[in-house]
Each structure stands twice: as C-alpha cells, then as structure tokens.
Amino acid sequence: MPENIQGAEKKITEARMLEFGKGKGEYAPREAFGDKGSILIAMSSMGVPVPPGFVLNISVCEDYFKNSRHLPDDLPGLLRKGVSFLESATGKVFGGSPPLMVSVRSGAAASMPGSMETLLNVGLSRGTVRPLIARTGNPSFAWDSYRRLIEGFGRIVFSQDPSLYRGLMNSAIEAAGVPEEKELDYMELRKLAGDYERLFFEERGRPFPEDAQEQLELAVRAVLDSWMGPRAREFREINNIKGVRGTAVTVQTMVFGNMGMNSGAGIYFTRSPWTGEKLPVVDFRFEAQGEDVVSGSRAGTPGIELKTALTVVYKELEGTGDKLEAHFRDMQDIEFTVEEGKLNILQSRNGKRSPMAALRIAVDLVKEGLISPEEALKKLEGVDLDSISVQKIRTNKLPLAKGDSASSGVAVGKIAFSSERAKSYAHERTEILVREIPSPDDLPGIHASAGLLTSRGARTAHAAVVARQMGKVCIVNCRELKIDPIGRKCSIGGKEFMEGDAISLEGISGEVYEGEVEVTFEKPVELLKVVDVWKRETAA
Incomplete structure (x- = not known):
C-alpha cells in the first residue's frame, strides 16, 4: 500500500x-x-x-475507563465542534430556536444489539418546547418528545425505576379514556410532562x-458506562466476543416518527431472518420513535400497512434495502424512521439470523453472485450444520x-417466569422462558432456554x-397470554398454567400448545449438498 494512503x-x-452527512464522511x-x-459514514457517502451526525472514536471510551470513569x-x-457542524448542516440551534435535538447511541466494533x-x-x-411548537405547529408532538426525554434520562442516566414513569402514563x-398513549391530546401530554418533571425531582433531588x-x-x-453494564458484559460472554476495545458514541440529528399520522419508525430485514427466504420482513409502528419497536415494549404492524399508507416511502425503502444488501453483500437489518412522509435510515447491519436462515442465505448469495463459495463458508463458521433441521x-x-412468529423451529x-429460574433448571430440564416483553435484560434466561414466549413486543x-x-424458538405479542408474576402462574387462551x-x-406458525407434543425433523438436504460441494472444491 502506498505510504500516502x-x-x-x-x-x-x-x-x-x-x-x-451533508457531504461529509x-x-x-x-x-x-x-x-x-x-x-x-459509508451509507452517507453512498447517498443513502x-x-x-458525528462519531466519537472508541479511544474516548478507552480513556474514560482508564481514568476511573472521568x-x-x-x-x-x-x-462543541460536532454540535457546531450539526447546527450548520440543519439550520437549527442546540438549546435554542429553532431547537436542534440529537440521539446519542453506542456502537462497538462487534454488533451487540440491545446490550x-x-x-x-x-x-x-421546557424552554425549547414552545419554539418547537412554533416550528412544527404540533404541540402534541413537542410535549410527547419532551416527556420521552425526561423518562429516558430518569431511567438510563439516573437509574430511576421505569415503572414509576409507566405508572404515571x-x-x-x-x-x-383512550386505549394507548398516542391517543392523548396535547393538553394531556403537557400535564404528563409536568408530572414527569415532578417525579424526576422527587427521585433525584434536583430539577431535570x-x-x-x-x-x-x-x-x-x-x-x-453501558459498555461495562451487566447486559453488555453478559452479551460478550455468551457470544464469546473478545478483544473488542470499547464502544464508539454516535451523536445524530433526530428525526421524528412521532410527528403525526404520516410518521413512524420500524425495522426492515431484506430477507427473512428465520427462514432465509428472499422476502422482506418489516415491522413498522405509526406515530412512534424507534425505541418503541426495538426495545420490545410495542408490537409493530406488518409491512403491508406501511406499503398501503405510504407507497412511495415503501418503494424507496425496498430500493435502499437492495442497494445496501448489494454493497455489504449480506442480508441487512435496517432501522428507519419516516418523518412526515420522508424516509430516514438510522442504521444498517448484517442481520442476525437463525442457523437455518444462515444456511439458505449463504447458498442464495452465492447463486446471486454477491459472494464466492469461500466467503459463504466463512459466513457459516460457527453454525452447526449437522444440527439444522426443519x-x-x-x-x-x-x-x-397464537402470537407473532419471530423464528422457526x-x-x-417447562414454563419459567424469570431468567434466574430458567438458568437454575437448565442443567436438568428444558425450559421455555415466558415474559411480558422480549427484553435484552433477559439475555441469560433466553440463552438457557429452548424458547421465548411473550405477551407483547415486536418480532x-x-x-x-x-x-x-441463538437458534431459540421465539413467539412474541401473544395477546392471549396473561402473566401473574406474584402467583407464579399464567393463562394461555384461558387455560391456567x-x-x-x-x-x-411452533415458531413458524406462532402457535402455542398445551403440554409436550411430538416433533418431526427434516434435514434441508439440497442446501447441505451445495455446502458439501463448496467444501470439496475449496479443499481441492
């Protein structure tokens, strides 16, 4: 490589x-x-x-922990330099009018979703809510955004109990007298934001x-700090992630899926992450921010609803997915936000997939000419091909x-209502973890169980x-599941357990059955034959 490069x-x-962004990167x-x-940065250079935004080097994280978290x-x-760039790029003012708002996200060299x-x-x-209303003409959006910020800071920055905020909501x-929070009007949201401010003060002893x-x-x-939090440490241990130095920090201009009826947030998989078929999988929630979907607290709507309501946006999303898959040469997991009918891509990564999907995707990518057989075999490293079956x-x-299928198999x-219970019995029997939502906090229990069943959440x-x-069977948003954590029992379809x-x-159908049932196994013989040919050709 030349010295100048x-x-x-x-x-x-x-x-x-x-x-x-704006020509940078x-x-x-x-x-x-x-x-x-x-x-x-790569997507920005591609015109996506x-x-x-701006990204802080992982060396900042290293220095933080070397200096006793200073x-x-x-x-x-x-x-200040990064914010100045964002102000210039957007024409907004951080802490002023019109107000600039940002997201602050983690990002290690290895993908660690939700950890x-x-x-x-x-x-x-509170001082910039009114300029935001003047800018957008949407007081409900402004007060909703402010109360979300208070709750996020209380929970994440100051370790306050999230159930206190949920109780006020x-x-x-x-x-x-409405079914969910997005039906609250601006007066009710303004009052709720005030209640959040008072709760924050009571819990912290200082104003927000x-x-x-x-x-x-x-x-x-x-x-x-979250780099050394229990979720992140557990994720690295379970997935045998070693030699990763820390996390970068991405600060990015906010776009808002909670701005109105033509706004929302979602996830777009370019192929099925549980079967590997070349069919997009979309979860989208209107009038929501991205964390509403990926956190597990809300179920998304199927892609057909987005396609019907915002056809132009959906076509652009499909085209962007194809473009990113061709560039990165792998199935993509894309986080996106639609703000008043405009598509914004917030993240893309090689999608996590079941072992069966990993096999099918590898075979298809070679057939499509995106990767070589040698590259496909590398993608299959760590996948136990002998154990794959339909x-x-x-x-x-x-x-x-019946719930929403989130995996096959x-x-x-036996039912376990906590990660601790699932872990404690995993050595002597097979457990099914049963929870209200699919939460990253339950990673140890998911790892110890054969499957996960939740009453709410997105696939x-x-x-x-x-x-x-991990190859676990996962069914989410099973509305007929009611959990009584105190009584250590639940009802499924009206029957108590x-x-x-x-x-x-049953992962593919999303169906839940009483007791133990007979299971049939069928090997994906044709796909495995293709891999065997690759191995022989590579070894020759």
Whole structure:
C-alpha cells in the first residue's frame, strides 16, 4: 500500500471524531469508530438518506475507563465542534430556536444489539418546547418528545425505576379514556410532562437538566458506562466476543416518527431472518420513535400497512434495502424512521439470523453472485450444520393461542417466569422462558432456554433478534397470554398454567400448545449438498 494512503488511513483511525452527512464522511474503520459509526459514514457517502451526525472514536471510551470513569479533557471541545457542524448542516440551534435535538447511541466494533444504551431527543427542554411548537405547529408532538426525554434520562442516566414513569402514563391513559398513549391530546401530554418533571425531582433531588450541553455530556457518559453494564458484559460472554476495545458514541440529528399520522419508525430485514427466504420482513409502528419497536415494549404492524399508507416511502425503502444488501453483500437489518412522509435510515447491519436462515442465505448469495463459495463458508463458521433441521409439530391438539412468529423451529419445555429460574433448571430440564416483553435484560434466561414466549413486543425487537441468532424458538405479542408474576402462574387462551408446567411452541406458525407434543425433523438436504460441494472444491 502506498505510504500516502497508509498515512491517510492512520490519520482517520487516530481521529477523535468524524462527521457525516451533508457531504461529509467517506470511510471510517470499524475498529476505531464501531460497526454502527462505520456503516453510517459509508451509507452517507453512498447517498443513502442518513441524518447528519458525528462519531466519537472508541479511544474516548478507552480513556474514560482508564481514568476511573472521568470524561476525557478534550470531550467538551469535541462535542462543541460536532454540535457546531450539526447546527450548520440543519439550520437549527442546540438549546435554542429553532431547537436542534440529537440521539446519542453506542456502537462497538462487534454488533451487540440491545446490550447498550440509547438516548433520544437530547437538547430539548421546557424552554425549547414552545419554539418547537412554533416550528412544527404540533404541540402534541413537542410535549410527547419532551416527556420521552425526561423518562429516558430518569431511567438510563439516573437509574430511576421505569415503572414509576409507566405508572404515571397508565394513569394519564385511564383518565383520558383512550386505549394507548398516542391517543392523548396535547393538553394531556403537557400535564404528563409536568408530572414527569415532578417525579424526576422527587427521585433525584434536583430539577431535570435544562442546559443542552449538560444533557449531551450526561448522555455520552451513560452510553460509555453501558459498555461495562451487566447486559453488555453478559452479551460478550455468551457470544464469546473478545478483544473488542470499547464502544464508539454516535451523536445524530433526530428525526421524528412521532410527528403525526404520516410518521413512524420500524425495522426492515431484506430477507427473512428465520427462514432465509428472499422476502422482506418489516415491522413498522405509526406515530412512534424507534425505541418503541426495538426495545420490545410495542408490537409493530406488518409491512403491508406501511406499503398501503405510504407507497412511495415503501418503494424507496425496498430500493435502499437492495442497494445496501448489494454493497455489504449480506442480508441487512435496517432501522428507519419516516418523518412526515420522508424516509430516514438510522442504521444498517448484517442481520442476525437463525442457523437455518444462515444456511439458505449463504447458498442464495452465492447463486446471486454477491459472494464466492469461500466467503459463504466463512459466513457459516460457527453454525452447526449437522444440527439444522426443519421442525414441525405432529399433534391432534388444537393450539391454545397464537402470537407473532419471530423464528422457526419447535420448542417443548417447562414454563419459567424469570431468567434466574430458567438458568437454575437448565442443567436438568428444558425450559421455555415466558415474559411480558422480549427484553435484552433477559439475555441469560433466553440463552438457557429452548424458547421465548411473550405477551407483547415486536418480532424485530433486539431481544427477539438475539434469540433468533441463538437458534431459540421465539413467539412474541401473544395477546392471549396473561402473566401473574406474584402467583407464579399464567393463562394461555384461558387455560391456567403454573411455573414448571409444560407447553410447546411452533415458531413458524406462532402457535402455542398445551403440554409436550411430538416433533418431526427434516434435514434441508439440497442446501447441505451445495455446502458439501463448496467444501470439496475449496479443499481441492
């Protein structure tokens, strides 16, 4: 490699911060700027509609922990420089009018979905809510964004109990007589934001921070701290991730899926992550922000609803998916937000997939000429090909209930209502983890179980994504599942089960059965034959 190119790459790798969007950003090594930051910069250079932002080098994280969790001396200056770029790129003012708001996200060199923290709407305050209303003409959106920020800071930055905020939300929904939060009007949302402010003060003993720069530094600190949080450490241990130095921090201009009826947020898989078929899988939620879907707390709507309501957006999303899949030469998991009918891509990564999907996708990518057989074999490293089979239930029983399928396969086991219970019995019997939502906090229990069944949540939630990659059967949003955690029991389709009772899950259909059922196994012989040919040709 010529010395001038080596010198340029070294300069990029050692840069403490890189900007992207509005003509900025061409290349960033993931070892220095993380998987997310590297891909955002690449997408920006490709002309993909990525909101402008900047990425802090992983060296900032290293310095933070080397110095006993003290922020590096150069960080305030780096943040001011990055914010100045965003203000220039957007024509908005951080902490001023019209208000600029940013998201603050993690991003290690290895993809770790759901294991670290994200903060949204950073830079908003009570003082900038009114300029936001004047700018958008949408008071419901403005107050909703502010109350989300307070809740996020309370939970993530200051370790406050999220159930306290959820309790206030449930009270507001009940008082208004509406089914969910997006039906609250602006007066009710304004009152709710005030209730959140008072709760924050009572729990913390200080008002919610109004200063935008203080909010940003607190958010960056929280993201850095999450690198050594229990979820991230557990994820690295389970997935045998070693030699990764830390997390980069991405600060990106906010786009808003909660702005109105032509807005929303979702996930787009370019191929099925559980079967590998070349069929897009889309979860979308109107009038929502991205964390509503990937956190596991909300179910998405099928892609057909997005395609029907916003046809032009859906076609652009399909085209973008094809473009990214061709560029990165792999199935893509794309996070996106639609703001008033405009598509914005927030992230793309090689999608987590079940072992069966990994096999089919590898074979198809070779057939399509995107990768070579040698590259396909490399993608299949770590996949136990001998254990892959198409599993189906053989029974005369009728299913008790049906949820949204988030993976293929069949799981038969005993109900466990907590990760601790699933882990403690995993050595002597097969467990099915039964929870309200698919949460990254349950990663140890998912790992110890044969399957995951939840009463709420999206099939593209981070925890469902991880379960799928582990080869676990996963069914989410099973509305007929009612859990009584205190009584250690649940009802499925009206039938009561105690912890330790047996149930069966059929992943493809999303159906839940009482007791243990017979399972049939069929090997994907034709796909495995193709891989055998590759191995022989490569060895020759």
